[in-house]
Amino acid sequence: MAADPTGVLTGQHYLDGNHAACEGALAAGCRFASGYPITPSTEIVERIAARLPRMGGMFIQMEDEIAASITLQGAVWGGKKALTVTSGPGFSLMMEHIGLAAMTECPCVFIDVQRGGPSTGLPTLPGQGDMMQARWGSHGDYEIIALCPESPQECFDTTIEAFNLAEQWRVPVMVMMDECVGHMTERVIIPSADKLSVLDRRWTTKKPGEYRPFDVGADLVPDMAKAGDGHRLFVTGLTHDERGYPVMNHKAQEKLVRRLVDKIRLNADKIAHYEEDQIDGAEVVVISYGITARVAQRGVQIARDKGVKVGTMRLIVVWPFPETRIRELAQKTRAFVVPELNYGQMSLEVERVAAGKVPTVLVPHGGGEVHDPEVIAEAIIKAARSVS
Amino acid sequence: MSDNEGTKKPKKVLGTVHVDRDRCKGCAFCIEFCPTHALELDKGFNAKGYHPPVLARPDDCNGCDLCGLYCPDFSIFGVMTKVA
Amino acid sequence: MSDTATNPVNPYLRLERMPSIWCPGCGIGTSVNCFARALTQAKLDLKMTSIVSGIGCTGRVSGYMSLDSFHTTHGRAIPFATGLKLANPDLNVIVYSGEGDLMAIGGNHFIHAARRNMDLLVVCVNNFTYGMTGGQVSPTSPGGATYTTAPFGQFEEPFNLPHLADSCGAVYVSRWTTFHVRQLTKSMREAMTKKGFRFIEVISPCPTLYQRRNKLGDGLDAMKFYKESSVVKNGADTRDLNIGFQTPITVGNFVNRSRPSFIEAQNKRYTEVFGPSYKPYPEGPHGNGANA
Numbered sequence: 001m002a003a004d005p006t007g008v009l010t011g012q013h014y015l016d017g018n019h020a021a022c023e024g025a026l027a028a029g030c031r032f033a034s035g036y037p038i039t040p041s042t043e044i045v046e047r048i049a050a051r052l053p054r055m056g057g058m059f060i061q062m063e064d065e066i067a068a069s070i071t072l073q074g075a076v077w078g079g080k081k082a083l084t085v086t087s088g089p090g091f092s093l094m095m096e097h098i099g100l101a102a103m104t105e106c107p108c109v110f111i112d113v114q115r116g117g118p119s120t121g122l123p124t125l126p127g128q129g130d131m132m133q134a135r136w137g138s139h140g141d142y143e144i145i146a147l148c149p150e151s152p153q154e155c156f157d158t159t160i161e162a163f164n165l166a167e168q169w170r171v172p173v174m175v176m177m178d179e180c181v182g183h184m185t186e187r188v189i190i191p192s193a194d195k196l197s198v199l200d201r202r203w204t205t206k207k208p209g210e211y212r213p214f215d216v217g218a219d220l221v222p223d224m225a226k227a228g229d230g231h232r233l234f235v236t237g238l239t240h241d242e243r244g245y246p247v248m249n250h251k252a253q254e255k256l257v258r259r260l261v262d263k264i265r266l267n268a269d270k271i272a273h274y275e276e277d278q279i280d281g282a283e284v285v286v287i288s289y290g291i292t293a294r295v296a297q298r299g300v301q302i303a304r305d306k307g308v309k310v311g312t313m314r315l316i317v318v319w320p321f322p323e324t325r326i327r328e329l330a331q332k333t334r335a336f337v338v339p340e341l342n343y344g345q346m347s348l349e350v351e352r353v354a355a356g357k358v359p360t361v362l363v364p365h366g367g368g369e370v371h372d373p374e375v376i377a378e379a380i381i382k383a384a385r386s387v388s
Numbered sequence: 389m390s391d392n393e394g395t396k397k398p399k400k401v402l403g404t405v406h407v408d409r410d411r412c413k414g415c416a417f418c419i420e421f422c423p424t425h426a427l428e429l430d431k432g433f434n435a436k437g438y439h440p441p442v443l444a445r446p447d448d449c450n451g452c453d454l455c456g457l458y459c460p461d462f463s464i465f466g467v468m469t470k471v472a
Numbered sequence: 473m474s475d476t477a478t479n480p481v482n483p484y485l486r487l488e489r490m491p492s493i494w495c496p497g498c499g500i501g502t503s504v505n506c507f508a509r510a511l512t513q514a515k516l517d518l519k520m521t522s523i524v525s526g527i528g529c530t531g532r533v534s535g536y537m538s539l540d541s542f543h544t545t546h547g548r549a550i551p552f553a554t555g556l557k558l559a560n561p562d563l564n565v566i567v568y569s570g571e572g573d574l575m576a577i578g579g580n581h582f583i584h585a586a587r588r589n590m591d592l593l594v595v596c597v598n599n600f601t602y603g604m605t606g607g608q609v610s611p612t613s614p615g616g617a618t619y620t621t622a623p624f625g626q627f628e629e630p631f632n633l634p635h636l637a638d639s640c641g642a643v644y645v646s647r648w649t650t651f652h653v654r655q656l657t658k659s660m661r662e663a664m665t666k667k668g669f670r671f672i673e674v675i676s677p678c679p680t681l682y683q684r685r686n687k688l689g690d691g692l693d694a695m696k697f698y699k700e701s702s703v704v705k706n707g708a709d710t711r712d713l714n715i716g717f718q719t720p721i722t723v724g725n726f727v728n729r730s731r732p733s734f735i736e737a738q739n740k741r742y743t744e745v746f747g748p749s750y751k752p753y754p755e756g757p758h759g760n761g762a763n764a
Contacts, residue, residue: 032559034551053742058558058753060734063584067551070544074524074555077542078563082555100545227522227540227556228563234486234535236543245489246535246543406477413496415691421651438496456480457509457653460501460691461491465479 001200003027005193006055015188017155017181018043021111022051023190024159025083028198030109031057032080034071036064036090039123040179041113044085065090069097073106077235079226081163081201085111088130089120091137099138101172102260103237105214105222107201109162111175113182114290114341116367126179127367128290128341132348134174135319141257143264145271146174146319148289152186158316164199165271169263170221176318178341180291180370208232212242214256220263268320275314282311283384285333287326287350289315291370292339299339299376306377308384321349330357334387339363339376359387402470403451405443411463414438418455418464424448427455440464484508484518486538493532497691499650499676500530500597504537506653507568507595510660520757521564524553526578528604529678530570530597537568547577550585553592561591561735561756564664571598571673572610575631579611586640586669591733591756593663593670596633599678607681614717617686635710637671638727644670645710645727649698650677652723659725668733675721688718 007026015023022044025033033052035045049059058075062068065086072082086094091112101108116122117129134146145165149158155177162173204211204223208230214222225231234244239256241247264271279285284303288296293314300310311333315322329336335358338347343364351360363379365371405427412434418441419427428444441464443449449466456465481504494500511518518539525534527546534541540563544552549567557565567574574582574596585592601619602608609619612633613626637645644663648656656674663670677683677694688694698721706724713722732740739752 032555034555053738053753054746054750056751056753060554060558062551062554063580066548067554067581067584070548071551071555071558074542074552074557075559076555077540078556078559080559082559096545097548226560227542228520228560230519232486232538232540234541234543236535236541237545238543245486406479408479411491413491415497417497417502417692417695420692420695436491453480454653457505457657458502458650459505460494460498460650461496462479462481462485462501462505465477465481467477 001198003193003196003198004029008193008196009190010192011190013188013190014185015152016043016183016185017149017152017177018113018183019047020152020188021155021159021175021177022047024156025109025163026051026055027190027196028081028160028163030081030083030163031055032072032075032082033059034062034068034075034082034084035059036062036068036086038087038090040115040182041085041087041111043182044111044113048083065093066096069094069110070100072108073097073101073104076106076108077227083109083111087113087115088117088127091130091133095133095137098144098172099140099142100237102138102142102144104235105170106172107166107170109159109166109173109175111159111177114176114178122368124179125368126291126341126370128178128292129345129367131176131318131342131345134176141261143261144171144174144319145169145264145317146176147273147316148176148318149181150290150293150314151181152184152188155181156188156190160196160198161273164197167199167201168221169267169271170224171264176290178291213244214240215242216259219267220259264320268322269324271317271320272322272325273317274322274325275316277312279311279313279329279332281309282333283309283388284335284337284380285311285313285329286337286339286380287313287315287346288339289318289346292341295370295373296339296376298373299371299380302373302377303380306381308381310380315346318346321353323353326350326353330354334358335383336360337363337376337380337383339365339371339379341365341367341370359383399447401450401468403449403466403468404446405449405455405464405466407440407442407464409434409440410436411461412438412440413461414440415460417458417460421458422455423452424450480512481505481508484511484538485536489536492536494529495680497677497679498529499599499674499691500533502650502653503595503597503656503674503676504533506657507660509657510664513657513661514664516564516664520562521566522556524549524556524565524567526569526573528570528573528602530568531573533568547573548581549573550578550581550592550594554585554590557591558735561754564757565592567592567594569596571596571612571633572602575611575633583636583640586637586642586671588734589641589643589668589731589737591667591669591735595660595672595674597674597676598633599676599682601678601682603678603681607685612715614715616717617682619685630715632710632714633673634671634713634726638710641669641731642671642727643668643729643731646725647673647675647713648723649675649702649721651695651698651702668731
């Protein structure tokens with residue numbers, strides 16, 4: 001379906017990634033946002049605080065990120081599409097409610113504009129150190145979806161995609177930006193509402209009494225109802241049955257948690273979203289995401305200029321990890337090179353899926369700045385030589 | 389024990405209680421706070437091993453439902469059966 | 473026993489979930505009776521009434537009530553309820569949780585929701601301990617009482633909850649014990665039909681942990697103590713409502729005032745700033761579904 005035109009700022013704009021992400025949320029139909037100020041994400045909540053009141057929406061600045069990350073879930077059960085926004089230290093505080101959203105299958109979107117960490121780290125400088133936290137940060141076993149934009153335009157696009165994925169799969173979806181992408185200003189084209197694809201919530205058509213809130217069909221995703229619909233919902237973070245009622249035993253745990261995991265794992269190929277270039281015949285494939293993918297382009301060009309056949313794969317959906325495709329690539333190429341602004345996070349996934357078929361070379365960087373493209377080029381050339 | 393005992397005037401308000409014996413956990417709030425002291429603990433046990441209340445003095449019950457308000461296990465409640 | 477008579481609390485319960493997990497002599501169920509009767513008396517539209525709890529013994533109330541029930545994370549019932557209310561102001565949103573949940577881990581959310589005058593009724597069952605985890609010291613634990621995590625006696629100053637709520641801006645504040653069932657019902661009814669941040673503290677026995685560990689007898693002994701040692705002082709200065717170890721407990725309705733709720737204040741401000749083009753955010757019913 002098409003977006004509600006009142007939220008769509010159709011036209012050509014010169015926006016930074018943070019402002020573009022805010023516009024993406026509004027275009028996707030987000031009418032509730034809860035936030036807490038934190039560099040380098042603050043511009044998103046500043047813009048949404050100014051925009052929402054005049055389009056019938058609601059923004060509230062909460063007392064901390066713990067509150068912000070559950071206030072939006074209350075709003076979802078009240079019927080709204082909802083967003084919260086943060087950066088590393090706040091993302092750490094939100095982990096409790098990533099787990100709640102996974103357990104209660106609450107469709108909602110978290111934006112994390114990554115900065116250098118750990119702890120307070122480098123508030124105004126980039127990092128990509130929250131990638132594993134996005135996947136594993138809350139306790140227990142569950143699945144989420146995470147996306148990684150590389151430009152302001154993609155901040156707009158992936159935020160809409162995040163809302164759509166949240167509604168389709170009923171999981172918390174994270175947009176893993178970084179300080180560079182958040183503060184980079186470029187042209188952003190916002191299409192008219194009728195050109196945007198926006199998913200509605202999967203509202204149940206069943207009547208009170210017939211509806212069981214956590215019953216599922218073939219895609220393993222339950223249809224939803226909101227408070228006030230007359231279903232006398234029971235939503236709990238405890239292990240629960242199809243009615244939502246707590247059941248404290250291993251059978252209920254197996255049935256519920258298996259489904260929460262399977263609904264994403266079994267559909268990972270449908271959720272996957274990546275871009276590839278010059279894969280055919282590539283000796284080395286560079287796998288990267290976010291700002292590092294843009295920096296890597298320069299490194300790839302340097303290596304190509306020196307005669308190395310380099311392909312690239314840019315992850316847009318990073319979680320679920322695109323295992324199928326990377327397993328295929330491991331049969332085609334001779335080495336993976338993974339530059340990232342951390343000391344090895346997504347590279348571990350590449351290495352796991354490559355399963356020893358081809359080597360995986362990490363090009364680490366602690367953050368605070370982006371890679372020197374020459375360093376990436378060197379790693380590519382070295383990897384190509386070592387396997388030739 | 390009723391004040392009416394000597395005069396034998398018919399009571400204006402009569403009531404009774406209903407007890408779901410198996411919900412009871414034997415706290416005795418209902419017995420202690422019954423304004424007419426109409427309830428007692430049953431000598432028998434329920435399925436969980438508690439002594440539920442019984443209406444020992446039915447004539448004294450006015451159906452005020454204070455027992456129902458106190459009962460933390462939703463086991464007892466009072467109803468008026470005759471209001472003059 | 474007549475088959476036609478129904479316990480007046482039954483229509484409000486998920487009967488298939490009975491019996492409750494609460495211990496014999498626990499007062500939480502007593503407070504639920506008062507709550508159910510207040511719902512009837514206040515004529516709330518039950519379809520549009522949601523109950524939100526955190527974690528703990530009292531946190532189980534939401535899941536026993538046949539309303540839209542939200543059993544959230546520990547301490548976070550109020551921010552969840554905030555989102556629910558703001559997303560659909562037509563909902564009556566009631567938070568029902570314990571003092572450990574609302575006032576320790578959730579204390580920050582409590583004071584800010586009161587400050588904002590968020591349109592929520594908060595019922596806090598205070599039994600002076602963490603029951604679910606086995607009798608640890610809580611933010612209202614009185615001096616001298618012993619706990620598994622205060623084995624030599626509590627020495628911190630406890631919170632005076634009505635004073636905390638009052639000073640943070642709550643528009644309705646009362647405290648009753650589970651002995652005061654009629655008064656508690658009446659306060660709940662009044663609070664349900666009022667707008668803004670409303671707070672009711674319910675002092676309740678915890679026979680298994682607080683009473684037993686401190687040699688205070690069972691639930692009935694606690695109820696008798698409340699009967700003998702409570703002092704009703706409606707309108708009392710909330711600064712005078714501290715509770716010591718087995719000291720008299722002042723109960724009553726202490727605060728009943730009006731100030732703009734969060735949404736009302738926002739609408740007022742934005743109407744001033746944006747002028748007549750601003751479409752006010754829906755403010756919802758004044759408690760009982762009828763706009764006052």
